[in-house]
Amino acid sequence: xEHELKNFIKKCDLAIKQEDFDTLMNYYTEDAILVxxxxxxxxxxxxxxxxxxxxxxxxNNSLVPTQGEMIILEAGDTALVISQTLLDADKNNNExxxxxxxxxxxxxxxxxxxxxxxxxxxxxxxxxx
Numbered sequence: 001x002e003h004e005l006k007n008f009i010k011k012c013d014l015a016i017k018q019e020d021f022d023t024l025m026n027y028y029t030e031d032a033i034l035v036x037x038x039x040x041x042x043x044x045x046x047x048x049x050x051x052x053x054x055x056x057x058x059x060n061n062s063l064v065p066t067q068g069e070m071i072i073l074e075a076g077d078t079a080l081v082i083s084q085t086l087l088d089a090d091k092n093n094n095e096x097x098x099x100x101x102x103x104x105x106x107x108x109x110x111x112x113x114x115x116x117x118x119x120x121x122x123x124x125x126x127x128x129x
Contacts, residue, residue: 003072013065021049028116035120062090077108085121
């Protein structure tokens with residue numbers, strides 16, 4: 001049986017592709033963090049939304065994220081997702097890899113819904129930067 005977080009992440013990817021950042025913010029905890037790029041972190045929904053708007057502009061409004069292989073490690077109300085994240089865009093000469101080994105941390109809220117607390121599409125690459 002497929003883990004519910006796989007479908008949740010597909011919804012997030014679709015919201016990014018459609019640049020529906022208001023809907024996307026509903027998928028994050030209030031105090032979530034997003035690794036925008038190595039050395040740059042957005043904190044909280046408002047800053048994360050601004051970061052996604054800037055990321056979309058950087059990629060000429062053509063960013064399409066998808067997930068490849070995915071491992072989900074769940075303990076109580078917390079889950080670590082290790083995923084091959086594939087980014088497609090019209091932009092050439094991107095200084096960052098478009099094939100990433102991402103790490104995401106999800107928490108269940110009081111209604112039992114998963115929300116993203118840490119969004120790190122760079123995964124362990126952060127150690128190398």
